[in-house]
Amino acid sequence: MKICCIGAGYVGGPTMAMIAKQCPEISVHVVDLNQSRIDAWNSDELPVYEPGLYEVVREARGRNLTFSTNVDQAIAEADMIFIAVNTPTKHFGMGAGRAANLEFIEKCARQIAKVSEGHKIVVEKSTLPVRTAEAVKRILSSSSNGATFDVLSNPEFLAEGTAIEDLLDPDRVLIGGESQAAVKALADVYGQWVAREKILTTNLWSSELSKLTANAFLAQRVSSINAISALCEETEADIDEVSRAIGTDSRIGPKFLKASVGFGGSCFQKDILNLVYLCEHFGLREVADYWEQVVIMNDYQKRRFAERICRTMFNTVSDKKIAIWGFAFKKDTNDTRESAAIYVCRDLLRERARLVIYDPKVSKETIVSELLTALSDLSGTISETDRELVQSNVTVVNDAYDAANNAHAIAVLTEWDEFRELDYERIYDTMQKPAFVYDGRNILDRQKLTKIGFEIFAIGKSN
Ligand SMILES: NC(=O)c1ccc[n+]([C@@H]2O[C@H](COP(=O)([O-])OP(=O)(O)OC[C@H]3O[C@@H](n4cnc5c(N)ncnc54)[C@H](O)[C@@H]3O)[C@@H](O)[C@H]2O)c1
Numbered sequence: 174m175k176i177c178c179i180g181a182g183y184v185g186g187p188t189m190a191m192i193a194k195q196c197p198e199i200s201v202h203v204v205d206l207n208q209s210r211i212d213a214w215n216s217d218e219l220p221v222y223e224p225g226l227y228e229v230v231r232e233a234r235g236r237n238l239t240f241s242t243n244v245d246q247a248i249a250e251a252d253m254i255f256i257a258v259n260t261p262t263k264h265f266g267m268g269a270g271r272a273a274n275l276e277f278i279e280k281c282a283r284q285i286a287k288v289s290e291g292h293k294i295v296v297e298k299s300t301l302p303v304r305t306a307e308a309v310k311r312i313l314s315s316s317s318n319g320a321t322f323d324v325l326s327n328p329e330f331l332a333e334g335t336a337i338e339d340l341l342d343p344d345r346v347l348i349g350g351e352s353q354a355a356v357k358a359l360a361d362v363y364g365q366w367v368a369r370e371k372i373l374t375t376n377l378w379s380s381e382l383s384k385l386t387a388n389a390f391l392a393q394r395v396s397s398i399n400a401i402s403a404l405c406e407e408t409e410a411d412i413d414e415v416s417r418a419i420g421t422d423s424r425i426g427p428k429f430l431k432a433s434v435g436f437g438g439s440c441f442q443k444d445i446l447n448l449v450y451l452c453e454h455f456g457l458r459e460v461a462d463y464w465e466q467v468v469i470m471n472d473y474q475k476r477r478f479a480e481r482i483c484r485t486m487f488n489t490v491s492d493k494k495i496a497i498w499g500f501a502f503k504k505d506t507n508d509t510r511e512s513a514a515i516y517v518c519r520d521l522l523r524e525r526a527r528l529v530i531y532d533p534k535v536s537k538e539t540i541v542s543e544l545l546t547a548l549s550d551l552s553g554t555i556s557e558t559d560r561e562l563v564q565s566n567v568t569v570v571n572d573a574y575d576a577a578n579n580a581h582a583i584a585v586l587t588e589w590d591e592f593r594e595l596d597y598e599r600i601y602d603t604m605q606k607p608a609f610v611y612d613g614r615n616i617l618d619r620q621k622l623t624k625i626g627f628e629i630f631a632i633g634k635s636n
C-alpha cells in the first residue's frame with residue numbers, strides 16, 4: 174500500500190513518521206509546498222521539536238518514509254491520501270476572527286481531483302468544521318480523469334510535547350466514513366499497533382464534530398480552573414489544593430486542571446471559535462455564547478497576569494527589566510502559536526517594560542516575529558513606534574541566568590523542567606531588590622523562594 178500525506182507540519186510529519194515506523198510494508202510519502210520545511214525533515218534538524226520524534230524519523234526515513242515537494246507525483250501514486258494542512262482562523266471577509274479558513278483544504282481536494290486516476294481513499298486529518306466532507310466529496314466528484322473516491326474523517330488527537338507517546342498509545346483512533354471497505358482499510362493501518370477496541374468508527378459528521386467538541390471540552394476545563402484561580406487570589410484558597418480536591422472525584426478526574434497563565438497553542442482557540450461560528454451559522458445563539466465564554470475567560474487570564482505584574486511592582490514597569498522564562502505555549506515543544514507568553518509580553522511592552530526573553534527551544538526570529546504580529550493592527554500593519562519598541566525593549570538570550578541578571582522581576586510563562594532546578598540563591602543575588610517572581614505555571618517552590626528573599630506571586634495563590 175502507498176500512502177501520501179499533504180502537509181508536513183506538526184501533525185503530518187509526526188503522524189506519518191509513526192505510521193511508517195509501525196508499518197514497514199507501507200510506503201509513506203509526505204509532501205508540502207514549503208521547500209525549507211521539507212529540507213528540514215530530510216536533515217538532522219527537524220522542523221518540529223518533539224521528544225522521541227527524531228529517533229522515529231531516523232528509523233523510517235529512506236526505508237519507507239519520504240519527504241518531498243512532489244505533490245502531484247505523491248498523489249498520483251497513492252492508494253490513500255491524508256490531508257493534514259493547516260486550517261487557521263480566517264482573518265478576512267465573512268466569518269473573520271471565527272470561521273476556519275478552508276482555502277488550503279479546498280486546494281488539496283482540487284489537486285487530488287486533477288491528478289488522480291482509478292480509486293483512492295481521501296482522509297481528512299486536519300481539524301475541520303462539521304460537514305466539510307460534503308464539500309470535499311463535491312470537489313472530488315469533478316475529477317477530470319474519472320477517478321473515484323471514498324472520503325474518511327480521521328481527526329488527530331495528539332498533543333504537542335507528547336506527540337510520540339500519544340501516537341504510539343492513543344486513547345482512541347476515530348474514523349468516520351460511509352464506505353465500510355475504506356473504513357476497514359484505514360483501521361487496518363492503525364490496527365498494526367493500536368488495539369482494535371480503541372479504534373472507534375462513526376459516521377462522517379460525528380467524527381468531524383467530535384474533534385471540535387473534544388478540544389472545546391479540554392479548553393473549558395482549563396478556563397474553568399483559571400476562573401476559580403482568580404477567586405483563590407482574593408480569598409486565600411489555594412488553586413492547587415482546590416484542583417486536587419475536585420480532581421479526586423472520579424466523575425471530574427484529575428487531568429487538565431492545572432491553573433496557568435492561560436492556554437495557548439494553535440488548536441484550542443481556533444477550534445472553539447470555529448465551533449462558535451458554526452453555532453451562529455445554525456442560529457444557535459445561546460450555544461455559541463456558551464462556548465465563546467471559554468475564550469473570553471482565557472483572554473482575561475492572560476491580561477490579568479500582566480496587570481498583576483504591573484500592579485504589584487508599584488504600578489509601573491516602565492523601564493524595568495523583566496526576565497521572561499519560556500515563550501513556547503507549553504513545555505517540550507518549539508511551537509509558539511497563540512502562546513500566552515506573546516500576549517503577556519505584548520501587554521508588558523505597552524507598559525514600556527524592558528523584556529529579556531529566554532526559551533530553550535524557540536529562536537529569536539520566532540519571538541520577534543510573534544511580538545511584531547501581536548502589536549500590529551487587524552490589517553497586519555505595525556506602527557513605527559511599536560516596531561521601535563520591540564527593537565529597543567526586547568532582548569533574547571540563551572540562558573535563564575542571563576535573563577534574570579539585574580532584572581527587577583522574573584515571569585515564568587512556560588513550564589520547562591529546567592526552571593525547577595536552577596540555583597535560586599545565585600539568581601537572587603544578581604537581581605534588583607525587591608526581587609519579584611511571577612510564576613505563571615505554578616512550578617516553583619514558593620516556600621524556598623520566599624525564604625531566599627523573593628517576593629513570589631503565583632496563579633491562584635494570594636499574597
Ligand atoms: N498541531 C497540533 O498539535 C494538531 C493536533 C491535532 C490536529 N491538528 C490539526 O491538524 C491540521 C494541521 O495542523 P499543523 O499544526 O500540522 O499545521 P502546520 O501549519 O504545522 O502544517 C501544515 C502544513 O501544510 C502545508 N500546506 C498547506 N497547504 C498545502 C498544499 N496545498 N499543499 C501542500 N502543503 C500544504 C503548509 O505548508 C504547512 O507546512 C490543522 O487542521 C490542525 O488544527 C493539529
Ligand SMILES: O=c1ccn([C@@H]2O[C@H](COP(=O)(O)OP(=O)(O)O[C@H]3O[C@H](CO)[C@@H](O)[C@H](O)[C@H]3O)[C@@H](O)[C@H]2O)c(=O)[nH]1
Pocket residue numbers: 300329330331332333334388391395428429430431432433434435436437438439440441502503
Ligand atoms: O491543565 C492544563 C492543561 C493544559 N493547559 C494549557 O493548555 C494548552 C494546550 O495544551 P495541550 O492540550 O496539552 O496541548 P495541544 O498540543 O494544544 O493539544 C490540544 O490540541 C490538539 C490539537 O487539536 C489536540 O489534538 C489535543 O488532543 C489537545 O490536547 C497549553 O498552553 C497548556 O499549557 C493548561 O493551562 N492547564
